[in-house]
Amino acid sequence: MPKMTADAPLSGAKASTRRLKLEWLLAPLMLALAILLWDALVRWQQYPPFILPAPALVARKFAAVVRDGSLWYHTQLTLLEIFAGMALGLSCALVMGYFLAKSRRLERLLSPYLVAAQAVPIIALAPLLVIWIRSPGLSKVLIVALTIFFAALINTIVGIRSVQPDLVSLMHSLQASRWQILTKLEIPAAMPVLLGGLKIGVTLAVIGAVVAEFVGADRGLGYLINLARGILDTPLLFVALATLIIIAVLLYAVVSLLEHKLLAWQRIQ
Amino acid sequence: MSPQDSFSTAAAVETQQPAAGPAAEAWLAAEQIERQYDAPSANDAPPTRALASTSLRVEAGEFVCIVGPSGCGKTTLLRILGGLLRPTRGQVIFKGKLLTGPQPEIGYVFQHANLMPWRTVLRNVALPLELQHRPAQEIQARAQAVLKLVGLQGFEHSYPRQLSGGMAQRAALARTLVHAPELLLLDEPFGALDAITRERMNLELLGIRAAYACTAIMVTHSISEAVFLADRVLVMSQRPGRIVAQIAVPLPSPRTLDLMGAPEFASLTREVRRVIDRQHV
Ligand SMILES: Nc1ncnc2c1ncn2[C@@H]1O[C@H](COP(=O)(O)OP(=O)(O)OP(=O)(O)O)[C@@H](O)[C@H]1O
Ligand SMILES: [Mg+2]
Numbered sequence: 001m002p003k004m005t006a007d008a009p010l011s012g013a014k015a016s017t018r019r020l021k022l023e024w025l026l027a028p029l030m031l032a033l034a035i036l037l038w039d040a041l042v043r044w045q046q047y048p049p050f051i052l053p054a055p056a057l058v059a060r061k062f063a064a065v066v067r068d069g070s071l072w073y074h075t076q077l078t079l080l081e082i083f084a085g086m087a088l089g090l091s092c093a094l095v096m097g098y099f100l101a102k103s104r105r106l107e108r109l110l111s112p113y114l115v116a117a118q119a120v121p122i123i124a125l126a127p128l129l130v131i132w133i134r135s136p137g138l139s140k141v142l143i144v145a146l147t148i149f150f151a152a153l154i155n156t157i158v159g160i161r162s163v164q165p166d167l168v169s170l171m172h173s174l175q176a177s178r179w180q181i182l183t184k185l186e187i188p189a190a191m192p193v194l195l196g197g198l199k200i201g202v203t204l205a206v207i208g209a210v211v212a213e214f215v216g217a218d219r220g221l222g223y224l225i226n227l228a229r230g231i232l233d234t235p236l237l238f239v240a241l242a243t244l245i246i247i248a249v250l251l252y253a254v255v256s257l258l259e260h261k262l263l264a265w266q267r268i269q
Numbered sequence: 270m271s272p273q274d275s276f277s278t279a280a281a282v283e284t285q286q287p288a289a290g291p292a293a294e295a296w297l298a299a300e301q302i303e304r305q306y307d308a309p310s311a312n313d314a315p316p317t318r319a320l321a322s323t324s325l326r327v328e329a330g331e332f333v334c335i336v337g338p339s340g341c342g343k344t345t346l347l348r349i350l351g352g353l354l355r356p357t358r359g360q361v362i363f364k365g366k367l368l369t370g371p372q373p374e375i376g377y378v379f380q381h382a383n384l385m386p387w388r389t390v391l392r393n394v395a396l397p398l399e400l401q402h403r404p405a406q407e408i409q410a411r412a413q414a415v416l417k418l419v420g421l422q423g424f425e426h427s428y429p430r431q432l433s434g435g436m437a438q439r440a441a442l443a444r445t446l447v448h449a450p451e452l453l454l455l456d457e458p459f460g461a462l463d464a465i466t467r468e469r470m471n472l473e474l475l476g477i478r479a480a481y482a483c484t485a486i487m488v489t490h491s492i493s494e495a496v497f498l499a500d501r502v503l504v505m506s507q508r509p510g511r512i513v514a515q516i517a518v519p520l521p522s523p524r525t526l527d528l529m530g531a532p533e534f535a536s537l538t539r540e541v542r543r544v545i546d547r548q549h550v
Contacts, residue, residue, distance in 0.1 A: 166383045169353050172370075173377045174397045174448075184396070188387045265387045265428050 053235040061235040062242070075243055078221040081137075081209045082247070085144020086201065093149050097156025098186075107157070118150040122208065126215040140212035140220075147208030148201040155197025159190030192266065195259045202251035206244055295326040295362070296484070297350070297452065302359035304345050305509075318509035319345040322359070325503065325512055329451075332478065332485045334495035335512075336541065337505030338548075343488040344380060344456055346510070350486065351377045351454045363452075376450030376483075378458045382437035384429040390440050391416065391425035397448040411447055418477060419443045435459075435466045442474075446481060453478070455487040459494070468526060471497055475524060492545070496537045497524060504544045514544040 035055050041047075042054045049057055065071040100107045126143050133139040163186055171181045213222025221240050228236035301322045308314035320342040327333055337343050348354035350361060352371040361368040363375070384393045392399075395412040403411075416422055419439040429437055438458055445453065455474075459467045471494060478485055489495050495502045496518055504514045518537055520528060528534050 164383070166379055166381070167385065169348075170377075170379065170383055171400075173351060173353055173375070174400050175371055175373060176400050180400055184400070185385070188385070191387070263387075265430075268428050268430055 050232045050234045058235050058238045062239045065239055074221050074224045077219050078209050081140045081144055082205045084141045086205045089145030089148040090152050093152030094156050097153045098160055101157045101160035122147050123211055126211055130216045143212035144205050144208035148204045151200045152197050155193050159193035160186055163189040192263055198255050202255055203248050206248045296329040297327040298362045299325050300359050302349055302356040304357050321509040321511040323511045329484050332498055332500050334499035335488045335503045336495050337510055338507050341505050341508045342510030347454050347456050347488055351375050374451040376445035376453050378441055378445050378455045380456040382441040384440055386429050389426050389428055393440055394443045394447055415443045415447045435462050451483055453483050453485040457488050492538050492541050502541055506548050516541055
């Protein structure tokens with residue numbers, strides 16, 4: 001153990017990366033274990049495939065629908081709905097949240113209605129929206145947007161309000177314009193909360209898209225689940241579910257990566 | 270602070286003429302300014318009177334220190350002088366014009382460092398120039414120069430949370446100095462520091478002020494710090510604060526730490542203390 005003191009911080013860093021690697025391994029290991037247990041359960045209880053298909057059967061189905069292109073056909077539309085719905089919901093929430101954060105009066109005026117709107121389950125509202133809005137694409141995008149809107153709105157308000165008043169004073173003393181205060185103070189200060197909200201938002205958006213497709217659709221992963229259930233093709237249902245999970249995990253990972261990049265300063269001790 | 274309390278940045282144009290009078294000739298003059306804070310709308314508590322009718326005049330090049338008990342309205346007074354807070358009554362005349370908002374010639378150092386945690390030290394210090402849309406090279410050069418002046422070279426790329434309290438205050442000072450203000454307003458900038466660091470920072474501050482030839486008004490809790498730095502010490506009463514006495518400090522400059530052992534330094538601090546104590550009976 002030469003150069004003890006000089007090595008101390010370095011070895012600390014090494015240990016933490018090792019711990020990180022272990023954490024990365026842990027999740028796939030858990031997954032493998034779960035699949036093994038699932039397989040054992042099916043073998044032991046001899047379930048028919050429409051109740052609980054074996055993992056191998058699901059995997060084969062997965063390969064088949066990937067090969068014939070039908071999985072991508074449905075996934076494509078669901079992804080589109082998710083992205084368009086998030087874009088719409090987030091931009092409305094950001095703009096509205098900003099003004100609500102700035103004006104207590106506006107907040108007092110609108111918050112009862114916002115809370116009331118949030119209390120109506122989206123699943124009850126979705127059929128209505130489908131009836132009211134002729135364009136099936138638009139109604140689904142709107143349902144996704146509504147699903148994430150409230151969480152995004154609250155996070156925007158909390159984020160903008162988290163700005164230190166003395167930093168606002170500083171910006172005033174430096175004669176910053178309103179735009180400069182927004183871009184150089186309010187947005188960076190709110191970023192941790194905003195990204196936290198986005199993490200919740202992406203998973204909600206996936207749920208929103210499925211809800212929208214349940215209500216009325218002839219394409220999409222939600223539709224695929226409905227279809228598979230109707231014809232008792234449980235392996236297909238599992239494939240659609242797995243795809244949804246993969247989408248949610250990937251979206252979450254993208255936001256986490258964004259967080260890692262944008263909030264590097266927060267990790268400094 | 271509610272929005273209507275503070276000046277809007279856009280309203281920083283001086284159109285009104287100040288009332289004619291002797292004060293109009295001073296470099297900086299506050300005329301019978303008062304400030305009260307309204308209680309939160311929910312309860313019917315009476316408003317807090319933070320500052321009673323206060324007048325003061327400061328000439329260009331002076332170093333004025335303000336001492337007073339905690340909560341007596343020192344920050345309130347300084348914010349009004351910096352155009353960051355509107356007085357409920359009275360007016361401030363700066364360089365012959367009515368002060369209606371923050372000015373580019375006035376630099377303000379807050380009671381705590383008040384740095385942006387997401388910016389590196391260099392980018393924090395560069396902020397004022399960035400807001401003025403200066404060319405990137407100029408920003409870089411001036412920010413580096415002022416960081417060197419406050420002894421923070423080598424820490425350009427550190428983040429505020431990696432700095433000690435004293436270093437953070439230095440970075441805050443550098444950020445204010447980078448746009449070379451004519452008037453430096455300092456609100457207990459070294460209040461959170463240990464005595465030794467504080468003395469060193471005081472010396473540095475005197476050097477910096479000489480280098481920039483600026484006028485300074487500094488709030489402090491420490492009587493010896495006030496006497497060491499100032500040409501004039503103003504003493505405030507308890508809340509609602511007003512200036513009850515001023516003590517001239519005719520000590521020679523440049524000042525060194527040896528001065529603190531001198532008999533005239535001791536007699537001046539004693540005098541300031543006596544004035545303060547008189548307020549508390
Ligand atoms: N924004 C505000 N709203 C309501 N009351 C305030 C506000 N700011 C200050 N006050 C009150 O005004 C009085 C003076 O405050 P100020 O901050 O000016 O004191 P100070 O002399 O700077 O105190 P300290 O030495 O502790 O910093 C205090 O009683 C405080 O409670
Ligand atoms: Mg104060």
